[in-house]
Amino acid sequence: MSLIKTPEHEVQKVNRLEVTPASRVEESGEAFTLTVELPGVGENDIELTLENRTLSITAENTVQNFNDHTLVLTEIPEVRYRTAFDLPERVDTTGIQAASRNGLLILTLPKREEVKPRRIAIAAG
Amino acid sequence: MKAYLNTMGNPWRVFDELLNEFPYELLNRAWRSRAGLYPRVNVWENEKGLAVEAEVAGVDPDKLDVAVDANVLTIKGEKEQADGTRGEFQRSFNLPFELESEHITAAVKNGMLTISIPRKAAEKRKITIAKQ
Numbered sequence: 001m002s003l004i005k006t007p008e009h010e011v012q013k014v015n016r017l018e019v020t021p022a023s024r025v026e027e028s029g030e031a032f033t034l035t036v037e038l039p040g041v042g043e044n045d046i047e048l049t050l051e052n053r054t055l056s057i058t059a060e061n062t063v064q065n066f067n068d069h070t071l072v073l074t075e076i077p078e079v080r081y082r083t084a085f086d087l088p089e090r091v092d093t094t095g096i097q098a099a100s101r102n103g104l105l106i107l108t109l110p111k112r113e114e115v116k117p118r119r120i121a122i123a124a125g
Numbered sequence: 126m127k128a129y130l131n132t133m134g135n136p137w138r139v140f141d142e143l144l145n146e147f148p149y150e151l152l153n154r155a156w157r158s159r160a161g162l163y164p165r166v167n168v169w170e171n172e173k174g175l176a177v178e179a180e181v182a183g184v185d186p187d188k189l190d191v192a193v194d195a196n197v198l199t200i201k202g203e204k205e206q207a208d209g210t211r212g213e214f215q216r217s218f219n220l221p222f223e224l225e226s227e228h229i230t231a232a233v234k235n236g237m238l239t240i241s242i243p244r245k246a247a248e249k250r251k252i253t254i255a256k257q
Contacts, residue, residue, distance in 0.1 A: 075165040
């Protein structure tokens with residue numbers, strides 16, 4: 001009797017590689033823009049959560065299977081994208097907006113009013 | 126366990142790499158800096174033709190160019206990299222058979238480009254042998 005109960009291909013399916021997706025942050029006077037690359041992920045497949053000040057992103061990509069074709073070259077594995085960001089105090093977490101377009105998740109993290117640059121009027125005198 | 130603390134200099138990420146026997150994270154990052162190997166692709170084939178799936182997240186679909194010349198498939202475009210650098214990329218594939226450039230289909234969805242190209246039908250010519 002075989003001790004191996006789960007066939008290898010089923011094990012492979014369950015255990016996706018966890019990978020940190022490429023991301024970058026840009027800053028403007030009003031907000032931070034966080035862009036995360038999630039190729040092969042549709043907007044409904046992104047798990048985006050905020051817990052206290054930690055923003056977590058988890059998503060699994062979909063790699064196509066071409067029936068009645070032979071696989072010749074694999075550079076894109078099936079992965080689980082996972083990353084988390086501790087948002088600094090300067091960010092107003094209640095105003096976070098997220099949009100997804102063509103494999104990119106774009107998060108707008110507004111700054112707290114007090115930290116936005118303000119012009120200070122100089123009184124004549 | 127919250128493994129990732131922040132995006133810059135994540136100490137836990139290094140720890141993960143040490144635990145893994147194979148540094149997938151390093152490979153993953155290496156891909157992004159090698160313009161000649163971008164985009165990553167999966168290639169399938171059968172006797173009718175070729176199917177290619179390429180990762181093109183962050184690439185403007187209007188600037189994406191797919192071209193076929195005899196047996197060479199070229200994918201070209203412009204991508205703003207995650208680290209801010211904007212770069213043009215071009216990647217060509219030499220195939221062991223000729224492609225039919227008139228019937229390529231290409232579509233982009235969720236940052237994935239799917240290309241389907243039929244093989245060029247073999248031309249059969251009958252060679253007559255002159256009687257001597």
